[in-house]
Amino acid sequence: MKVRETLDFAGRCLGVGTRYDMLAKLSRRENEAGIKPDPEIDAFMKAIANEGQESSMVTDCILKILGLDICADTMVGGAMARGISGGQKKRVTTGEMVFGPAKTYFMDEISAGPDSSTTFQIIKFMKQIVHVVNATMIISLLQPAPETFDLFDDIILLTEGEIVYHGPRENVLEFFELMGFKCPERKGVADFLQEVTSKKDQEQYWHNKNETYRYISISEFVQSFKKFHIGQLLSAELKIPYDKSRNLVLCQFFRSAIPPWQRSSSIW
DSSP states (O other): OBHHHHHHHHHHHHOOTTHHHHHHHHHHHHHHHTOOOOHHHHHHHHHHHOOSOSSOHHHHHHHHHTTOGGGTTSBOOOSSSOOSOHHHHHHHHHHHHHHSOOSEEEEEOTTSSSOHHHHHHHHHHHHHHHHHHTOEEEEEOSSOOHHHHTTOSEEEEEETTEEEEEEEGGGHHHHHHHTTBOOOTTSOHHHHHHHHTOTTTGGGGBOOTTSOOOOOOHHHHHHHHHHSHHHHHHHHHHTSOOOTTHHHHHHHHHHHHSOGGGOOTTTO
């Protein structure tokens, strides 16, 4: 199939999920409050909530944002037929994932292939989705540019299978400064985080002049993070028991997210 056809197919398979129900609820509340929505926004919301269309307005938006509009009518290709490039294929896969009503996304190395400018646009698009529909995305990137790194809300730093830091991006440098390491002004934070936990590269970032440098092991970082105020907040949140009454709400959500022909009343 062609790129546009692939995304349209993904949209028809994944369905609009809860969008139509949300739109109906919004329209009812606007009528009750006497609110007249902006005509252009209202038309766009109705266009993306319609089911059964051969092509969707969402497809055009995703094609433009992911930089796939230049190859929208090109075959995707495969092992037997040459099609779009590897980087474009990766962006098509990203587009397929974000098309549906999913609330949680796990993406690994989506920056391999696209240039830094395209990666920035993709992550910026992802951030908008997270904030608008209250979704959760966990994305790993290979050496992201500083402007791309700054788009992330939270950082999870994994080293040797241990979580060295997990919290807001704004506090990550604060934690390492308390440990005695400082990121140089002209150094990208992402590169600094990769190197400061390395035994070979760690010493160059030592800035505590009152103490002689010694290698800080991963286990020491982990233990220190647990005492750090962000680590303590995380630990406190994890200790809160899960509200089992939300299970029914989750089942109803997942049922609405599945196309009608795939639903089974015996399961849901």
